[in-house]
Amino acid sequence: MKTLRTVQYTKYALLLINFVAIVFYASVYLFSARYVSNQDLGYALLEKINTLPLSPNTMFFSSIGLFLLLFIIMIFSDQITHDPDGSVMENMTAFKFIIMVLILLSLQFSFNGIILLVFADVFYSSRKAYLFTEKHYWFTFIFLSFGIMLVSNYDWLSLLFKIPLMDTYVSFYPSYIQIGIRFVKNLLVSLNNVVFIVSLVNYVMYAIKEHHNIETELQMVSRVNVELNSYIQLTEKIVEDRERKRIAREIHDTLGHALTGISAGIDAVKVLVDLDANRAKFQLNKMSEVVREGIVDVRRSLEKLRPDALENQTLRDALQKMIDEYQAISPVQIEFDYQWDVDLKNTTEDIIFRVVQESITNSIRHGHARHLSIQMVEQEAYVLRIQDDGVGCEEIHYGYGLKQMQERLAMIGGRIRFEGTNGFLTEMTLPKLERTM
Numbered sequence: 229m230k231t232l233r234t235v236q237y238t239k240y241a242l243l244l245i246n247f248v249a250i251v252f253y254a255s256v257y258l259f260s261a262r263y264v265s266n267q268d269l270g271y272a273l274l275e276k277i278n279t280l281p282l283s284p285n286t287m288f289f290s291s292i293g294l295f296l297l298l299f300i301i302m303i304f305s306d307q308i309t310h311d312p313d314g315s316v317m318e319n320m321t322a323f324k325f326i327i328m329v330l331i332l333l334s335l336q337f338s339f340n341g342i343i344l345l346v347f348a349d350v351f352y353s354s355r356k357a358y359l360f361t362e363k364h365y366w367f368t369f370i371f372l373s374f375g376i377m378l379v380s381n382y383d384w385l386s387l388l389f390k391i392p393l394m395d396t397y398v399s400f401y402p403s404y405i406q407i408g409i410r411f412v413k414n415l416l417v418s419l420n421n422v423v424f425i426v427s428l429v430n431y432v433m434y435a436i437k438e439h440h441n442i443e444t445e446l447q448m449v450s451r452v453n454v455e456l457n458s459y460i461q462l463t464e465k466i467v468e469d470r471e472r473k474r475i476a477r478e479i480h481d482t483l484g485h486a487l488t489g490i491s492a493g494i495d496a497v498k499v500l501v502d503l504d505a506n507r508a509k510f511q512l513n514k515m516s517e518v519v520r521e522g523i524v525d526v527r528r529s530l531e532k533l534r535p536d537a538l539e540n541q542t543l544r545d546a547l548q549k550m551i552d553e554y555q556a557i558s559p560v561q562i563e564f565d566y567q568w569d570v571d572l573k574n575t576t577e578d579i580i581f582r583v584v585q586e587s588i589t590n591s592i593r594h595g596h597a598r599h600l601s602i603q604m605v606e607q608e609a610y611v612l613r614i615q616d617d618g619v620g621c622e623e624i625h626y627g628y629g630l631k632q633m634q635e636r637l638a639m640i641g642g643r644i645r646f647e648g649t650n651g652f653l654t655e656m657t658l659p660k661l662e663r664t665m
Contacts, residue, residue, distance in 0.1 A: 238427030260397035
């Protein structure tokens with residue numbers, strides 16, 4: 229992104245300007261001291277300065293060495309890609325502030341533009357730092373930075389403390405050299421301020437643009453989510469209509485034909501019963517065969533409605549297979565505890581399977597659950613408990629799914645209750661008499 233590259237370039241420009249400024253200020257102290265010494269003006273210098281200065285050589289090498297150390301730490305902090313708790317970035321920020329203060333002391337507060345460099349570096353890298361995820365840390369950082377900027381002003385500090393003024397050293401040079409030094413000094417300070425402002429403006433523009441892009445992407449995701457939900461609902465409706473038509477065809481081809489034949493047979497028996505009893509009995513036998521065939525066809529149709537997972541498998545194995553499939557396609561974790569010791573009728577197994585399936589689907593789709601516990605324990609009755617850690621609900625609305633569970637369990641003499649105060653709980657109770665049904 230162009231704006232982000234501009235921010236990086238301005239940061240590099242700040243680094244270069246500050247390096248040149250530190251070398252310049254340290255050099256002015258060093259060469260001014262040598263010039264005074266060569267001109268035998270040492271006594272005059274001591275009369276003008278109000279305190280004993282640092283050694284020019286110490287000032288020169290310490291300030292440049294500290295800046296190089298600061299540069300290394302900045303490069304190292306830029307390379308950090310993994311810092312979950314932000315402790316590394318927090319330590320890096322502390323080191324930068326300490327080195328910044330040491331540079332100010334080394335230059336005897338003659339140049340405080342280094343504060344802008346450190347502020348910009350910490351500010352631009354704050355997205356990586358856990359330290360600045362809280363607003364009060366930001367306020368503390370800004371307050372400290374500009375507080376140091378204010379109190380480190382060379383002219384203001386010289387009124388309160390005894391600081392060897394740089395202008396005192398420069399005053400021993402000829403006037404044209406003094407003008408040149410002051411021009412370079414003002415140029416470096418102005419450049420530092422201008423580049424800092426430009427970098428800050430570019431970063432703000434980048435942040436605004438990034439925020440706008442995030443909002444646009446969120447709107448797109450929301451729109452796609454709405455379209456996806458509409459597609460899912462449409463797909464469910466199509467599948468439901470298709471299943472309804474298939475069941476209608478099954479009923480038409482089995483019960484419809486059987487009932488039509490029975491109706492015709494009854495009409496024939498009503499005519500033959502008074503005319504020929506033997507033929508009436510023969511007709512009744514035919515009707516009996518049609519009824520038996522109809523029953524077989526109905527059972528065959530019902531078996532087609534049975535979940536595939538229950539074909540040639542026990543209820544426990546079918547449930548385990550379904551749970552494994554859910555865990556494979558979603559982030560949900562499911563604990564399954566099966567303690568039932570009973571052989572159930574196919575119809576009952578189908579209903580229990582559908583109840584568990586519907587409950588897991590609701591927990592994932594509506595409750596956004598990450599963990600489910602399914603317990604099937606044997607007490608005074610057979611109990612099935614399904615508890616999730618989803619959002620739950622204060623008031624339970626009985627939609628199509630929950631009503632279907634109630635109706636299905638009522639067919640086999642079972643009961644079911646729901647609770648949404650702590651996640652969502654589905655508890656089904658099946659009397660033990662069911663094994664004789």
